[in-house]
Every structure is written in C-alpha cells, then in structure tokens.
Amino acid sequence: MNVATEPVLAVQGLTTGFDTARGRLVAVNDLSFSLARGETLAIVGESGCGKSVAALSIMRLLETPPALILGGTIRFAGRDLAQADEATMSGLRGAKLSMIFQEPMTALNPSMKVGLQIAEPLMRHRGLTREAALARAVEMLDLVRIPEAARRAEDYPHRMSGGMRQRVMIAMALACEPDLLIADEPTTALDVTIQAQVLEILRALQARMGAAVILITHDLGVVAEVADRVVVMYAGHKVEEADVASLFARPRHPYTHGLMRSVPRVNAPGRASGGRVRLPEIAGIVPALDQRPPGCPFVPRCPLASARCAEMPPLAEHSPGHWAACWHSDAVGQAAGAGHA
C-alpha cells in the first residue's frame, strides 16, 4: 500500500465489552473499517447499537474498568491505539485525534471562559504561551463563524446558545488541526436550522484542514448530506457498509432498509390525497446487551427472518465496496418495501 492511499485510520476486528454484575457484555463485536485522508465516514444505527462505544474505544475514553477492549487493532498514526498507554493517548488526543460530543450544553466547563477552553489543547500540544493560545482561540472562534469572536472568547458557556456551544466544541476539537475528528451525534441536540449551519461549518473546516471525519448519527438525512461512506451498525455488529450513493440506491440489509423507511417524507404515497400516513417503523427495540440472540441479532425484528438466520451471516460483497451481513440480502426492499426503495 503506498503512502497516498494508506488509510488515516484502520480498525480491524475491534471488540469492546463491559464487565458487569451479569458477566461480560460485548457492546462492539468484531468491527472493522478504515478511513482515507479527508474522507467522511458515517456510522449509523439506533441508540444502543454500539456506535458511541466504538468511537470512545478509538479515543480510548472509556472507563476501564468496567469497559475493556477485548480484541482487534486500531491503527492510527503508526500505532495501535488498542495497545497504547494513557500517556501516548493523551499526547494524541486533541492533537491528531479529536472528538466532539452530542451534548453541547454539558460538554463545556461551566466555570471557564470559552476562549481558554479552546486555548488549552494549543498550550498542551503546541507549547503555545497562554497569550498566543488565546489569540489563536479567537481566530478559531472566527473560523466557526461566531460573531465578535474576541468578545465572545471572554464569555462563559452559559451565555451561549446550544448551536454556539457546539461551534465552540468544533473550534476546540480542530484547534490543533487533527488528522481525524470523531463527531458523536454533533447536531442531535440542536434545532434543525442550527443543525444545517453546524454541519456546514464542520464540512468547510474539514475541507480546509483535510481531516478525516467519523460522523456518528442516527439521522439518515445528515448522512445523505455529508457522508462519503456509511457503516451501518446493529447490536454491536457492522451489518452493512457502502458508499453513500449505493447504500441509498439499494440497501442490502433489512435493518438499513427499515431505517430508510422510517424517515418521514413529505411526498409519501397517500399524502397527496390529504390522508395521514402512519410512518413505517422497525418493530421492537435493539435487544439489551445481555439478551442478544445467537446468530443474526436482527432476527426478532426482521421481516425476512428464516431458519437459516440462526447462524450469523458473514459480511459478503454485493458490488465493489458494498458489503452486507444478511442471508437474504437479495430480497431486501423487494417484497416488504415495495413502493419505497
């Protein structure tokens, strides 16, 4: 593999579990994917499917115990992060590897001025003086389009709206121009109009800095808008992976198909006549960590389930780069989903 195509991040067989009173529970099971420079990968799934645990495993931000990485490798910046010690990780975090979180209201320190919070990684990793770092923090606030950046840097987080705080988080995460940014549901807590602004800022800065982005979301609208490639996770497993166009053109896993069907649309059949249409949903919920069936975990909720599904289907490549783990992937969207795909 030559330098140009060498991935920024290569996750291979990542398995993360929690030691609990009910024994060891596996939250992420044999997850593999890789990410090229400047690429945006979306990881999609419902709450509890393991996407946040996967992200926190890469950042090594899970509390150990109870969480621990049970297997696999996380190749990044010439190292295996799965084996890295805390000193190595704290040297990488905020410098080459950054993360922004879902809750902008609580992710910032309420008793520290936002300018200083953005300046901290610069002081830590770039060795900047407090003054130089604060000056750079104002530039970053300007980059994330916060008006009157110099004055705003002196504000405490409670003086800012959710959208502004999330922009502060982005400024903080990108201050040291990392190679990889993990954004865990960055717009979920925000109003729709603010969501679009924040995504646009994220995309512009990514283009400018050339960072690869892992975008964790359950919002397929966001995925369609910003992702290059998509990994669909269910109950800790990767069940499908494809570039964004082929995924939306032809999902190969019934779970992906169910997610797509449950997105509300204005021009849904029946709407034109003024009637109300019940939004198709995926019946049931993601099974709890200790209640996962053997074989394919989606069986209890799957319209296509058959006896064969008691055995875990392997990931199979259906077209170049489009992988799915389902025995019935050819039937997905054909019968049950007629009129939608």
Add this chain to the structure above:
Amino acid sequence: MPVISFVALRVLRIVPIAFGVVTIIFLIFKAVPGDQATLMVGATATQAEIDAMRVRLGLDRPILEQYVSHMFGLVQGDFGWSSTFRGNPLPYILARLPATLALMLSAIALTIVIGVPAGVVAAVHHDRWIDHLLTGFVVALLAVPNFWLGLMLVAVLAVQMGWLPSHGFEGPASLIMPTLALAARLIALVARMTRGVMLEELRKDYVRTARAKGLEGRTIVVRHVLRNAMIPTVTVIGLQMGYLLGGSTVVERIFAWPGVGDLLLNAIGMRDYTLVQGIVVVYVAGFMLINLVVEGLYLLINPRLRHA
C-alpha cells in the same frame, strides 16, 4: 456593574432581616419566666433594691415603650445596663471579639487546608485504600464531640507531654489546641462534602471533553473540576458558621480562651440578661456579615450567578 448591584441588593436586604431578628430576640427575653430585676439583684435584696433595679432596667415601663427605647438604644450602640459591667456592655463585648474571631478564622483556615485536599484525594482515588482510610477518619471525627476532643487534647498534649499551654492566651501556640478542637468536626464535614461533590463532578461531560483535548489527570482536577466542586463546598462552610459560633462557646470555656463565648457563659451564670442579649445581637450581626461574605465568594467562583 451587575456585581455592584448584586452586592448592594444583599446589603440592603440585611436591614429588614436584622430588624426582625432583633425584635424576636427582644420578645424571647421578655418571655423568659421570672423577674429579671429580682434575679439580678440576688436573693437577699430588699424590695426597695428590687424596685430600684426595675427602674434602672426600665422594666417599670409598658412593654411597647421598652421595645422602642431598646431599638433606639441598639442603633446608637447603647445595649442597656449590664450588672456585670455596671453599664453599657457593648465595649466589653467588642473587646472580646478579636479572640473569638482569631479562633474562628484559624479553624476555617485549618478546615480549608486539611478538609478540601483530603476530600479531593479521596475522590481521585475513589474506592482505593487511601479513600477508605480518609473516609474512616472522617467518620471518627464526626462522631467525636468537640468538648471531649478538647479535654483529650489538654490531657495529652498539655498535661502529659507539656508541649502546649493548656489554657489562656500565651502567644500563637495557645491557638493550636482550641483550633483543633473547634475545627475537627468541620474538617470532617468539608472533607466528606468535597469528596462527594468531586465524585459527582468527575463524572460530568466536561471532564471527558478535557480528556479528549489531551489534558492529563492532575491538570483536569486542578484546572477544571476543583473550581466547580468548590461551589457547594463554600456553601457548606458558610452554613457551618453558626456551628462555629456555638462550638466556640464550648471550646473557649474548656481552654479558658478570652473570647465572647466565654463571656456569654459567664453572663448566663451571673444572670446578666442585658449582657446575654447584647452578645446574641452581636452574634447575629456577625452571622449576617459572614453570610454576605459567603455570597460574595459565590460570585467569585460561579460565573453563572454574575448575570442572574
């Protein structure tokens, strides 16, 4: 600007509170059973002496008139006629105040220097041996009454070892034992409080954000968590001021400390109602002043209050 109006508002708010509290104290002393004049002149006094005392104390006048002249007197610094001092007791109370203040301040200082770090260390090493050890100490300190601790300190450090003076005020060394006796319980409370708050703060999202920036454990605790944890801790220290005032009375008696608390116990023994009432008024004023300082500290620590 908002800071100034915040302070002004709270200073102004003290006035009606002080008025109400002083009125209640006046009524309580009126409600005390028995005749003050009889108690003050003693059992062997003649009726003429008792009547003279009644006139001197103003007890011959209607209660409303007594109240009005009492309030006017307080405003002008006239606390009435004390049998102990044969006149206005205020200068004598104020003369005792520095000793009590020194004791309280050194107890608070010791509390902050020992209690806060102990709580932080216990929280950072949550559920490890040092946490269990410190928590054990805290429970022990909370269980020990301050008069017992004071007596034990005197018995061991002063009488047996002869390291420290057992009573009175003979230079800074005299401050050590009374401070320990007074601060012990507060140290334990603050350590426990700090530990609990720190554990709570350490679980918050902003700590994870700080880790995601690459900051290391000590930096996160010192720069991020401690300040947020101090907000409730300052509240607890402020609320315990009342305990310190009460505790100082007992501790001052044990160590013959020349403070207001010692004077208060003497006044009760002498049935000097005017003096007791005067000391209570001074305590109330002090307590309200302390609360004001604590609120000022909130402003300093918690930026969210500054714009409220």
